[in-house]
Amino acid sequence: xxxxxxxxxxxxxxxxxxxxxxxxxxxxxxxxxxxxxxxxxxxxxxxxxxxxxxxxxxxxxxxxxxxxxxxxxxxxxxxxxxxxxxxxx
Numbered sequence: 001x002x003x004x005x006x007x008x009x010x011x012x013x014x015x016x017x018x019x020x021x022x023x024x025x026x027x028x029x030x031x032x033x034x035x036x037x038x039x040x041x042x043x044x045x046x047x048x049x050x051x052x053x054x055x056x057x058x059x060x061x062x063x064x065x066x067x068x069x070x071x072x073x074x075x076x077x078x079x080x081x082x083x084x085x086x087x088x089x
Contacts, residue, residue, distance in 0.1 A: 010039075027058060 010017040010030075017030035017039055026049070030036040040051055055063045055070075064071040082088050 010035075022059060025058060027055060029055075 006021045008019040008021070010019075015030065015032050015035050017028070017032075017035055019039070020027040026043075028036065028039060028043075030039065043049060044051075054065065057063065060074060060077045062073045062076065064073070079088070
């Protein structure tokens with residue numbers, strides 16, 4: 001992406017894949033399971049990495065998959081801020 005140097009996009013024919021990198025955290029998704037598996041194998045051959053499966057948490061954001069897409073929630077982060085400010089009770 002021209003505006004975000006940590007987002008890499010592969011667009012080949014009808015296949016599209018996104019790779020988002022932040023320090024040592026990576027999100028990888030694609031519209032093709034075959035492409036996704038190929039990219040994971042390719043990355044593992046170049047870098048020491050673990051496939052943690054479906055995305056559940058990234059940079060303090062909880063991610064829940066549902067039929068219409070993804071639900072992003074920062075409830076835990078908000079609770080920690082309130083706790084530090086002694087505003088929970």
